[in-house]
Amino acid sequence: MPLAVYLLGLAVFTQGTSEFMLSGLLPDIAADLDVTIPAAGWLTSAFAIGMVVGAPVMAVAGLRWSRRRCLTSFLIVFIAVHVIGALTTSYAVLLATRIVAALSSAGFWATALATATAMVAPAARGRATSIVVSGVTVACVAGVPAGAVLGQYWGWRSAFWAVALVSLPALVAVARSIPDDRPDPGASARGELRALRNRRLLITLSLAALVQGATFCAFTYLAPLLTGVTGLATGWVPALLALFGIGSFLGVTISGRLADRRQHAVLATGMVALLIGWSVFALAAAEPVTAVVLVLVQGVLAFGTGSALIARVFTVATEAPTLAGGLATAAFNVGSTIGPWFGGLAIGAGAGFRSPLWVSAALMALALTVAAVTVAATRRGPGRQQGGHCVPTPADTPPH
Structure with a gap:
């Protein structure tokens, strides 16, 4: 695995x-x-909304730049x-x-995901x-x-x-x-936006938003x-x-080694x-040992x-690698926004x-229903065409 991929993870750490x-x-x-707590809460909401809107927009806006230039900018x-936020005394400026x-x-996330997957073989994406x-x-x-x-010892500005x-x-x-690679001369916003006609992509993004919504619904009220x-x-x-965070780190590590195959x-x-x-967590939340184990699991x-x-x-979304990163980032943040709201x-x-645990379970049930309906529809019409190409579902397309 190239060192640059790990360095992209370091930058994502600071942004997370x-x-x-x-x-x-x-x-x-x-x-x-000198503002209310709800007003201060808008600082979090503004960031989440900016991530949802900004990921695809910034990804497409940077199509003509090299990826190094995009990432560093x-x-x-x-x-x-x-730095400005640490210095300002104005809520509006903050x-x-x-x-x-x-x-x-959002732009960095989208470009970093596209860069990381482009630097490795398809079997290591x-x-x-x-x-x-x-x-x-x-x-x-x-x-x-x-x-x-x-913040506790030196103030929030620190x-x-x-x-x-x-x-x-x-x-x-x-x-x-x-690498300071030149952008693909054939890349264009219109060309990448054609990916939005890909039914498999839209279904995958929907599932990602639902899974993340379930995750952050439960995590927010843990x-x-x-x-x-x-x-x-x-x-x-x-x-x-922190235990939940350790579990999440283990999850992405294990998934990364299994998902390619x-x-x-x-x-x-x-x-x-x-x-x-x-x-099970919702049913057994009053049992301390079970609750602790399920936090990790x-x-x-x-x-x-x-x-x-x-x-x-x-x-x-191989035809739109840059926009794919933006859409994946947007789906992640849609989930992190709607989940806590529903909870x-x-x-x-x-x-x-x-109740947030039951909401998380309901979101997962909805995700599984979407996947099941998609599979059933594909089996009833295995030769469906979309945009001149056969469009199988996530369940019937062999992994690369």
Whole structure:
């Protein structure tokens, strides 16, 4: 595996830390900038929306640039807005920096995924994807808690400075290691956008959004579940959140080694296991030992399956490798946005802190239904044509 792929994962680590670290900094930011907690919460929402919108848009916008130029440009902007965010005393300016940071991060994610898969043989795309995605899992384990500690002792601005500083070596490493390849002269926005007519791609993106929605629905409300239902002391929460992060890192690592050879088996097994796991977790949430075990297991399954779905996007969108990265990134962030929203609605309706786990199970049931209906439709009409090409489903196309 080329060293450059690991360096892309390092850069994604800093961006994952930036995306999720505000959860532990919002009270301090609200007090310092004299805004309400809900207003401070918009800083997180703005980043998520920027990632969803920015990923495909920035990917297409950079088609005429070399990948090294795209990656370094996005990183420079990302570092600059974190410096501005650390210095500003204006809520409006800080909100603007979060939007710009999300756009640059989305562009980097999309280009990094496309670059990593292009630097390896087709049989190693799943592993390359898992290495890049692992940057997010390491951010959950180490980056986000570290940001919370920095905010506790030196104020929320120190976390912004830390992200900027850690991004500097990533910028140097990317500039030195990524080939300055010229863009494909035949690449065009119109050509890549034709990929949106690919039914297999749209189905895969839908499944990715549903799986990630289930993951982040449960993860977002894990702390109140563990303290309010499982009965664990609050001191256990950071350790169990880290345990989920460790599970997610194991998941992408294992998935990366299996998905290239057994892509469909990994996806089918993972999705069924997630449905069972979230359901069992909801039923047994009051049992401390079971809850702790399932925190680890569900972390493995959730990110392992999610990573395999991202790899699958590149398998079915070979005609649009750059846009594929953007769409995969957008699907990931659609899930991370809708999942917590649905979970919050369930809690707000009085269903209790177990309810997000049931919502996660429902999202997985929907994902499996979409997959099953697609397979059934294909078996009824095996020779269907779309755009002049036979379009098999994710289940009946052999992995590359």
